[in-house]
Amino acid sequence: MHRTQAVAVSLAFVSLAAVAQSPSVFGYRDFTQQQKWDTTFLTVPDPKLAGQHLKTLTAEPHWASSPEDLKTAQYVAAKFKEAGLQTEIVPYRVLLNKPKKISIEAFDSKGKKLMSGPTKEHVDGDPFQDDPRVLPAFNGSSPSGDVTGEVIYCNYGTLADFRKIKELGIDMHGKIALVRYGQNFRGVKVYIAQQMGAAGVLIYSDPADDGWVKGDKSPQGAFRPDNAVQRGSVQFIAKYTGDPETPGVASTEKLPDSARLPENKLQDDQPTIPANPLSYQDAQPILRALGGPESPRPWQGALPFTYHLGGKGVTAHMHLEQDYAVRTIWNVIGKIPGTDAPDEWVIAGNHRDAWVYGAVDPNSGTAAMLETVHGLGELLKQGWRPKRTVVIGSWDAEEEGLVGSTEWAEEHAAELQHAVAYFNTDVGVSGPDFGASSVPSLQQFVR
Ligand SMILES: [Zn+2]
Structure with a gap:
């Protein structure tokens, strides 16, 4: 899941150091000792090592629950241990879909075939694209289905767009909504289309939104080439996030199957x-x-x-076969117990799973996070101990609907009652511009 906002953990230390020159620092009676720790910390994170982490973590496609995903968990756990963190790999068993067969065809009013796809993504000169572990482009949480319907173009698939369609006299019942990416979360497009009675949804990337209108396409530039597809979850995350079968309950390995919602009773957060x-x-x-x-x-x-909006006999046939199964995913949790208030947790994290290689989303963030952990490890060696407990989380299956972090939060709901702060580091580096967002109470800290 792409997030434009990204708060690097290391940022915290950068910003503290930046204000360290001032004689008084908010929250400190005497900043001298903290300033020493900050200065020591800042000498540690190493761009070369961050680059090595990134190369290792993105060497193979590592979709959540795959053997390659487990390898990335083991790598992150080894780095946490090296730094002296209390480390564990925490598995959960969660429902995830993996595409078995994805077929989309369209026909004109005379039955002539207009397209048959999806076309395999291709960029000239990319040595990684033919890896058999690259899954076809699909939406997480989409059910299987074999539906045919007239195609209606519904713009971004916002509530206003679908209302406009209705106002223009088009009934969406049994139709295939063709919507473009942008303006809202893709699960919301599907949610509204479903409410309107649509039989299926095709979500495409228009070049106006992230293609050649914005700049040169890859590989010349950074923008989406003609046949690139945005993967992503269409879970109804406003209902609840996490494992669809265990709302409010942690999907630990011990959880009996009888405590899971049956797969045919999942209307709430699944399209x-x-x-x-x-x-x-x-x-x-x-x-x-x-x-x-x-x-x-x-x-x-x-x-x-x-x-045009459609309504003159262009039909699409969507035949999707999804392999739904309860699959094992792995969070990695590292802890440094606090000396004064061990029950108060300061948590930093990022997900680790990716739809494909995940160089930007999420592993640019994980590379930064690992160098932050490296810095904390050096401080630990020199005798530093945090007053509150520091928890670092490397979450799995975020792309499917914040699954790993949700299950962990459900498991630790009691402890999290007195959590102090959470910093997320997804998409640590992408393009030249800095971005961060936070709740208002952290404004001074982020600055
Ligand atoms: Zn992400």
């Missing part, structure tokens, strides 16, 4: 209609063929024809 992402290369022939009224002008994307 009941199939959803799948598409590239704009695959969406283009469908969009181009759509008849019916012109779409409202702000709905026009960057493909070279006027976007």
Whole structure:
């Protein structure tokens, strides 16, 4: 899951050092000793080592629950141990879908095939793309399904967009909603489409939003090439996050199956209609063929024809076979017990799982986090002890719906009553601009 906001743990120390020159620091009567620790800490994190962590963590596709994902957990655990943290790999058993067969076809009103896909993603010169462990582009939490329906273009699939569709006299019942990525979480697009009676949802990336309109495409530039697809979860995370079968309960290895919701009773946070992402290369022939009224002008994307809403017999056939299974995932938890208030936890974390290699999301953040842990390890060797307990979490299956962190929080709900702060470090590095976000009470700290 891509997050634009990212608060690096190391940032905390950078910002403290930056204000260390001032004679008084908020929260400290005397900052002298803390300033020494900060200065020592800042000499440790090493960009070269961060680069090595990143290379190791992204050497293989490591979708949550895969053997490669377990290897990354073991690597992170070894680094935590090396630094002197109390370390454990914490498994949970959670429901995840893995695509078995993904087939999308579209036909015009005469039954002529417009496209058949998804087209395999390809970028010239990329040596990693043909790895058999790269899963086809799919949406986490989409059910299996075999549906055919008339295609209606619904812009970003916001509530306002679907209301507009209704206002324009189009009934979504039994239709396939073709929506573009952007403006809201993809699970919300599917949630509203489902409420409107749609039979399925195709979510494509329009070049207006993250393609050549924004800048040169990869590999020349940083923007999405023609046949690249955004993977992601369509879980209804506003209902609840985590393992769909255990809302409010930790999916520990010991949890009996009888304590899990049965798979056919999961309407609450799981879509009941199939959803799948598409590239704009695959969406283009469908969009181009759509008849019916012109779409409202702000709905026009960057493909070279006027976007219509549909309703003139262009149909899509979605055939998705998802392998749903209770799979084992692995969080890595590292702790440094506090001396004065051990029950008060200061927690920092990032997820580790990725849809594919995860170089930016999440492992640029994990690389930074591991160097932060490296710094804490040096301080520990020199006798530093935190007053509160420091907890570092490397979460699994975040991409499917914050699954690893949710299960851990459910397991530790009592201790977390007196947690003090949480810092997340997803997407540590992407592009030249710094970004961070926080609750208002941490404003001074982030600055
Ligand atoms: Zn992420």
